[in-house]
Amino acid sequence: MQPSAEANQRIARISAHLHPSNFQMEEGSNLRRANCRAKGGAPGFKVAILGAAGGIGQPLSLLLKMNPLVSVLHLYDVVNAPGVTADVSHMDTGAVVRGFLGQPQLESALTGMDLVVIPAGVPRKPGMTRDDLFNINAGIVRTLCEGIAKCCPNAIVNLISNPVNSTVPIAAEVFKKAGTYDPKRLLGVTMLDVVRANTFVAEVLGLDPREVDVPVVGGHAGVTILPLLSQVKPPCSFTTEETEYLTNRIQNGGTEVVEAKAGAGSATLSMAYAAAKFADACLRGLRGDAGIVECSFVASQVTELPFFASKVRLGRTGAEEIYQLGPLNEYERFGLEKAKKELEGSIQKGVSFIRK
Numbered sequence: 237m238q239p240s241a242e243a244n245q246r247i248a249r250i251s252a253h254l255h256p257s258n259f260q261m262e263e264g265s266n267l268r269r270a271n272c273r274a275k276g277g278a279p280g281f282k283v284a285i286l287g288a289a290g291g292i293g294q295p296l297s298l299l300l301k302m303n304p305l306v307s308v309l310h311l312y313d314v315v316n317a318p319g320v321t322a323d324v325s326h327m328d329t330g331a332v333v334r335g336f337l338g339q340p341q342l343e344s345a346l347t348g349m350d351l352v353v354i355p356a357g358v359p360r361k362p363g364m365t366r367d368d369l370f371n372i373n374a375g376i377v378r379t380l381c382e383g384i385a386k387c388c389p390n391a392i393v394n395l396i397s398n399p400v401n402s403t404v405p406i407a408a409e410v411f412k413k414a415g416t417y418d419p420k421r422l423l424g425v426t427m428l429d430v431v432r433a434n435t436f437v438a439e440v441l442g443l444d445p446r447e448v449d450v451p452v453v454g455g456h457a458g459v460t461i462l463p464l465l466s467q468v469k470p471p472c473s474f475t476t477e478e479t480e481y482l483t484n485r486i487q488n489g490g491t492e493v494v495e496a497k498a499g500a501g502s503a504t505l506s507m508a509y510a511a512a513k514f515a516d517a518c519l520r521g522l523r524g525d526a527g528i529v530e531c532s533f534v535a536s537q538v539t540e541l542p543f544f545a546s547k548v549r550l551g552r553t554g555a556e557e558i559y560q561l562g563p564l565n566e567y568e569r570f571g572l573e574k575a576k577k578e579l580e581g582s583i584q585k586g587v588s589f590i591r592k
């Protein structure tokens with residue numbers, strides 16, 4: 237029996253929408269198809285991941301495809317974006333997935349986005365500091381941020397690429413140069429430090445990590461990572477040995493993973509989890525939910541430094557309120573001075589990279 241004309245049309249429509257090579261099609265037909273598909277998709281926000289085929293990018297793509305607040309998910313990378321897009325697009329969740337490969341497709345990837353998450357760039361190997369990544373990652377972040385300034389200047393940016401203490405100032409300078417800078421919309425992702433701190437503190441206290449909340453302030457490298465153990469919720473106290481053990485473990489959590497991976501990269505799975513958690517908080521803020529508070533490395537007046545990580549309240553326009561550090565004990569005050577000293581140089585290095 238011949239299929240009816242209506243059935244034929246349906247089959248043609250489905251195969252056109254769902255074929256993984258969708259993203260490589262000529263622009264007009266690609267967009268037409270994507271719009272058509274998006275009509276049936278869930279209401280929500282448009283999110284792009286830059287560096288989506290990487291160690292963080294792939295599991296992050298998976299997690300954001302599962303987020304009901306995401307209606308459109310753009311996956312951009314300079315390699316392997318087609319494969320990751322085809323794979324993730326088969327998940328039966330609401331978000332419409334589109335892939336973008338290489339610099340010529342960056343602008344299409346960014347146009348119309350509400351949130352851009354950036355895990356693009358090289359990771360550490362044993363023996364390296366995050367600052368050793370500066371020479372490669374600074375240029376990558378600059379190019380991607382120039383694209384954001386041009387194509388989605390109002391998007392919230394979640395910057396993961398290391399060294400975060402320098403890449404966030406780089407992004408700020410790029411946006412200033414383009415005339416699009418809004419400090420509320422540029423957020424350095426330090427969520428992994430909080431995730432680690434919650435886990436390690438919960439281990440010491442014998443609690444479920446989901447019940448623990450540890451503010452981590454400062455920056456995202458070594459001594460700039462400053463857990464405020466005197467402000468842990470639920471309220472508790474630590475011995476001097478516990479404080480030193482926890483502070484060292486939280487500050488060196490990244491190195492612990494780099495060494496365990498022995499040359500195969502740095503934290504990817506826990507980072508994707510942390511990035512997805514942070515992106516979700518940003519999206520809930522954008523939606524207008526009240527009381528969304530997370531730690532992030534942002535433009536700040538909490539200290540004399542122009543950027544600093546602390547608790548921020550996320551809202552419709554990004555980081556709408558930046559909280560003061562609160563009372564610190566002597567150990568934390570000493571740690572804060574060390575953190576500021578190192579941070580100052582890292583911030584200046586980022587600024588000079590663009591202003592040079």
Ligand SMILES: NC(=O)c1ccc[n+]([C@@H]2O[C@H](COP(=O)([O-])OP(=O)(O)OC[C@H]3O[C@@H](n4cnc5c(N)ncnc54)[C@H](O)[C@@H]3O)[C@@H](O)[C@H]2O)c1
Nearest residue numbers: 287289290291292314355356357358359396397398428507
């Ligand atoms: N903020 C944090 O807490 C945190 C945690 C873990 C890792 N990181 C950092 O995240 C970055 C990525 O780590 P990873 O393990 O995913 O690395 P990876 O090498 O596995 O993946 C990086 C991806 O970026 C892509 N890429 C490179 N140049 C690009 C460009 N110009 N445009 C788009 N994509 C590009 C690569 O093709 C690759 O797919 C590193 O800099 C790492 O140090 C930060």
Ligand SMILES: O=C(O)C[C@H](O)C(=O)O
Nearest residue numbers: 360398489490491502503
């Ligand atoms: O340690 C790294 O280089 C990656 C990341 O910044 C981390 O904290 O795991």
